[in-house]
Amino acid sequence: MSTEPDSSDSCGFASLDLVEPLLRGIAKAGFETPTPVQSAVIPPALDGRDLMAAAATGSGKTAAFLLPIMQRLLASPAPRAGTRALVLVPTRELAYQVLDHFHALGSYSRLTAAAIVGGDPRNHQVNALRRNPEILIATPGRFLEHLETGEVDLTDLVFLVLDEADLMLDMGLVEDVVAIITQAPAARQSLLFSATLHRRGVPELAAHLSRDPLTVTLDHHRSAHPDIDHQLILADDPAHKARLLHRLLMEADYERALVFSNTRAGAEAAAARLADLDIRCAVLHGELDQRERKRVMGLFRDGTVAVLVASDVAARGLDVPGVELVVNLDVPRSGDDYLHRSGRTGRAGRSGLTVSLVSAPEWNRMAGIERYLGLHVEQRTLDGLDALFRGAPKRRKPAKKAAARPGAKRAAGAAKAKPKAGAKAGAKSKQRLRDRKNIGKRRQPAAKPSGDGVEAGFEPPKRRH
Incomplete structure (x- = not known):
C-alpha cells in the first residue's frame, strides 16, 4: 500500500491551479483548504500583480506568498540563473520559520532555498550562496553585507517579498531595505x-x-483571534507577579507555554525564578547568539522544556505547534504588540488562552489595549493570591440637586441682585491721613443755603475802617 500523500485531499488548493508537486507537498504538510488570505492573495500573485496584503497573525501569510512564487519558478525553470526570489524578514526566527514552510511545501519539487541571517557564520553563508539557490530568505542587514561585497547578485531577481514590514519599521531596518530595493x-x-x-x-x-499595488485586507488590523480567550489577573508588585506566574504554570493545562517580558533582564530574571521552583524552562531574547537561539528553540520544539520565557523578539515569527498558553508577565507596550504575542497561541484551529498580569502602573495601558482592540478581557483571581490592588476606582455619580421650593428661584435672584450690607466695606477702604487725625472729633452738621446765597454758620470778615 502506497504511503504517498494524495493530492486530491487538497482539493481546495487544486482549485488555485497549482502544479502537482506543490499539491503533494501541501497534502504532506497537512493543509486541507486555503485560508482566507491564501484564497485572496494566490490568484492575483499568480497573475503577476504587485500586492500589499494585511491579515491577522497566524492567518497563513507565509504560504500565501511562497506558493505563487514556487509555482511560477517551477513553470519557468532557469537553471543557469542566479537568485530569482528574495524574501526579506525582520528577525532570524521568522527567517527560519519561512524556510521551514518552504521545505514542507516544496518537498516534492527540486527548488532550493537558503537563509541568510545575522549571527550565522559568514563562511557557511558564502558556501550556501555559491550553490545558487532559487529562493533566499534573509534579514536586511546581513543580506546587504553580502550584496555590498559581491557575494550575491540580484541581476536575475524576479520576486521580492517584504514580510512583517511594520516590524521592520519598528526595528529601524528601513534604510537597509531601501538600499536593497534600489539594487533590485x-x-x-x-x-x-x-x-x-x-x-x-x-x-x-x-x-x-512597488507601483500601483493591489491592496488586500481581510481582517481589520485590530481584530483579535476568535479562538483565543483573554484574561487578566491583578498584581501588586514583581514578587506578587512571580507567585502568580508560578501558580499559573503549575495549575494550567497546556502542552507548551510562552511567557513574555518587556525586557531582556525581566525575561532572564523570570526564567531564573522558575528554575529555582523546579519548573524546566528556557529563555529567548535578542542578546543570544544564533547557536544558542537554535539550541533554545530546539529544546522548546521537541518538548524538552514546556515553558519558554521570551522578550518581544519572539512575539513575531515564532511558530511552534502546541502553544496553548501565553502569559504577559508585563503588559505589552501597545495593542499591536499584544496582538502579536497572543497570536502565538490559538493556531491551526486550536484554542488558546492569553493571561495578562496587571499591576497598578499598568492598569491604564491595559485598559487602552482593550479599547484599541475591542477586546473583552475577563478578570480572574487565583485562590490565596488576591491582590490588594483592585483596579481603577469607580467614579461617583454627582449628587442630584434638591428640588427647588416654589418661589425659591425668585428669592435667590432677589438675594443675588440686592447688594449685601457693607459690601463696599468688604475690602478695606484706604483711609487718608487727615481722616485718621479727625477720629473722635464731632462732625459739623451740613450747612443749608440761605436766601442771600450766604451759607449759614459762615460770617464774612469784617471790613476795616
Whole structure:
C-alpha cells in the first residue's frame, strides 16, 4: 500500500491551479483548504500583480506568498540563473520559520532555498550562496553585507517579498531595505505582507517597493483571534507577579507555554525564578547568539522544556505547534504588540488562552489595549493570591440637586441682585491721613443755603475802617 500523500485531499488548493508537486507537498504538510488570505492573495500573485496584503497573525501569510512564487519558478525553470526570489524578514526566527514552510511545501519539487541571517557564520553563508539557490530568505542587514561585497547578485531577481514590514519599521531596518530595493531590477514582482498596514511609514515603504499595488485586507488590523480567550489577573508588585506566574504554570493545562517580558533582564530574571521552583524552562531574547537561539528553540520544539520565557523578539515569527498558553508577565507596550504575542497561541484551529498580569502602573495601558482592540478581557483571581490592588476606582455619580421650593428661584435672584450690607466695606477702604487725625472729633452738621446765597454758620470778615 502506497504511503504517498494524495493530492486530491487538497482539493481546495487544486482549485488555485497549482502544479502537482506543490499539491503533494501541501497534502504532506497537512493543509486541507486555503485560508482566507491564501484564497485572496494566490490568484492575483499568480497573475503577476504587485500586492500589499494585511491579515491577522497566524492567518497563513507565509504560504500565501511562497506558493505563487514556487509555482511560477517551477513553470519557468532557469537553471543557469542566479537568485530569482528574495524574501526579506525582520528577525532570524521568522527567517527560519519561512524556510521551514518552504521545505514542507516544496518537498516534492527540486527548488532550493537558503537563509541568510545575522549571527550565522559568514563562511557557511558564502558556501550556501555559491550553490545558487532559487529562493533566499534573509534579514536586511546581513543580506546587504553580502550584496555590498559581491557575494550575491540580484541581476536575475524576479520576486521580492517584504514580510512583517511594520516590524521592520519598528526595528529601524528601513534604510537597509531601501538600499536593497534600489539594487533590485525594476522589472520584478513585489509583494508586501504585514499584520498591520495602517501604521505610519508602511505606505511610504510600499511606494519604494512597488507601483500601483493591489491592496488586500481581510481582517481589520485590530481584530483579535476568535479562538483565543483573554484574561487578566491583578498584581501588586514583581514578587506578587512571580507567585502568580508560578501558580499559573503549575495549575494550567497546556502542552507548551510562552511567557513574555518587556525586557531582556525581566525575561532572564523570570526564567531564573522558575528554575529555582523546579519548573524546566528556557529563555529567548535578542542578546543570544544564533547557536544558542537554535539550541533554545530546539529544546522548546521537541518538548524538552514546556515553558519558554521570551522578550518581544519572539512575539513575531515564532511558530511552534502546541502553544496553548501565553502569559504577559508585563503588559505589552501597545495593542499591536499584544496582538502579536497572543497570536502565538490559538493556531491551526486550536484554542488558546492569553493571561495578562496587571499591576497598578499598568492598569491604564491595559485598559487602552482593550479599547484599541475591542477586546473583552475577563478578570480572574487565583485562590490565596488576591491582590490588594483592585483596579481603577469607580467614579461617583454627582449628587442630584434638591428640588427647588416654589418661589425659591425668585428669592435667590432677589438675594443675588440686592447688594449685601457693607459690601463696599468688604475690602478695606484706604483711609487718608487727615481722616485718621479727625477720629473722635464731632462732625459739623451740613450747612443749608440761605436766601442771600450766604451759607449759614459762615460770617464774612469784617471790613476795616
